[in-house]
Amino acid sequence: MRFPRSLAASAALCVMAVAVAQSVPVPNAAPASSVQIPAAPAPVGAAAWLLMDFSNGQVLAGANPDTRIEPASITKVMTSYVVAAEMKAGKIKRTDQVLISENAWRGGGGGTDGSTSFLPLGSTVSLDELERGMVIQSGNDAAIALAEHVAGSETAFVELMNTYAKKIGMNNTHFANPHGLSDPNHYSTARDLALMGRAMIRDFPETYAYNKIKEYTVNGIRQHNRNGLLWKDASVDGIKTGHTSTAGYCLLASAKRGEQRLVSVVLGIQTDSQKQGFDLRENGNLALLNWGFRFYETRTLYTPDKVIASPRVWKGAENAVAISVAMPFSVSLPRGKFDALKANIDLPKHVIAPLAAGQKVGTLKISLDGKVVAEAPLVAKTAVAEAGFFGRLWDGFLMWWDNL
Structure with missing residues (x-):
């Protein structure tokens, strides 16, 4: 030997x-260091949270990482992943013109309670513009229109979402729609969402780069990216926020400092105050990222x-x-x-x-x-x-x- x-x-x-x-x-x-590392800062009010190293998928800290929780609009990261994968396979192109159907308009348009890109019924929009509207503005109408264009229907697209989720290793996840609105059969976990974010960054960096764009204008309506960490820390370049009344306030984030990248997830913060919800999910993620970069190396x-x-x-x-x-x-x-x-x-x-x-x-x-x-x-x-x-x-x- x-x-x-x-x-x-x-x-x-x-x-x-x-x-x-x-x-x-x-x-x-x-x-060798004899300094005892302090416990990771648990995000206030979170039902589940996790910090993962991007390069190898190691979990550095977490609580309830495999508890099933509604992912809300973090779902759209998987929608974006499927679109990017189908584009790489040559089945669709960024220049494709996508019809805004009545289903997309009614299910995710301006008349709904969810986030929207305010896309006019019957209009056509380039696939690339829809992708940006979904990623940056969290448009539910954009997500539905993309799903219909890629697979013919939301139902068929959801099958693709779940197929790709299994390939990524999201074993405790099931998607029921492309946007993240509440559904009994729509759930994920902190661990699975971190794996999804890691896969998005690794497999489709060009599409992932849309997540760091701070604002986007569609039909003369300018909207800001809902991820407030983009303004709080220059090393943060994604990933996605989420909120529904049942899911609470959620945020999947990632930051790169030097050659090290970390992915953090904070889920299920319940509060009646929108400002408090935004602050808790952002501060919780940022504290985890700062702790990981300070005390761990890869x-x-x-x-x-x-x-x-x-x-x-x-x-x-x-x-x-x-x-x-x-x-x-x-x-x-x-x-x-x-x-x-x-x-x-x-x-x-x-x-x-x-x-x-x-x-x-x-x-x-x-x-x-x-x-x-x-x-x-x-x-x-x-x-x-x-x-x-x-x-x-x-x-x-x-x-x-x-x-x-």
Whole structure:
């Protein structure tokens, strides 16, 4: 078994299956910090909240992260995601002219209680303008019109929303409409909404950029972005507010400072005062973001080009295979804790050919103080074909002997 001389990761590296271990230093590790990190600031009045690191999806803090709650207009982030995905697939274009149907006008227009872009009945608007109206103004009419244009009906579009939600990993979410107005079958969780925001930023950065636009004018009516954090902190560039009488005041936010990005969610603040509702959701998110940036850091430990180990291959044309992570692997930890990390490689007792390039071989687990904080699959960097008949026969005998 061969190991690289240096790994951009933590201290001890154990290969469990073959009982070989080697300690490696952490490059440029800062001295360990003995300062106790204070508890995350719980947003006042929130029914659920969560702070997530964007690069790896690690949850840094939260309360009731998997409790089902109405997402209100945060729903429109998924609507935007579906539109962007269908556009990338070539099914629609930004220049498409979209009809404002009676359903869109009545269900989300100026005569309703919800937010609207005031789109005239029977008019046509470019898809790009509708997208901006939905993202910036939170227009329900824009959301319905987009849904009808993309899928033919709201019902068909909702099916797409739920399909994409499952692909993202939103396992406790079900959408019933594209705008977020109350429905018994319309719910999500703080964890799922953070995953959705992360996916939007990662997969469609061009469309996501609309979220930081502070105001937009449609038909001569200028409206401001409802995310007040855009004015309070320059590092905030999204994502989406939400409010209904039953959902309360909600906000999914994200900020980037240097190379680190965090995603925060505050849900279910109930108050009769609109100003207090706005302030509580904004201040709650900002406090979480400030806490996360102050006390946590994110480092990339392994990249796909670095060989982590080269375990023996049984019944193979080659005796060993180089393994690595499939994607850049980062970890978020309290500042000053990276030199206390341990990395364990879990491999099966026998790695058996044939192996395809990119095939999962084992698992890399990163631990701090005996607790696994992150893990990633380890894959074969190259394919390994089967050995000839006698080679397979001999290795089969050795494996049988090894198992005695």
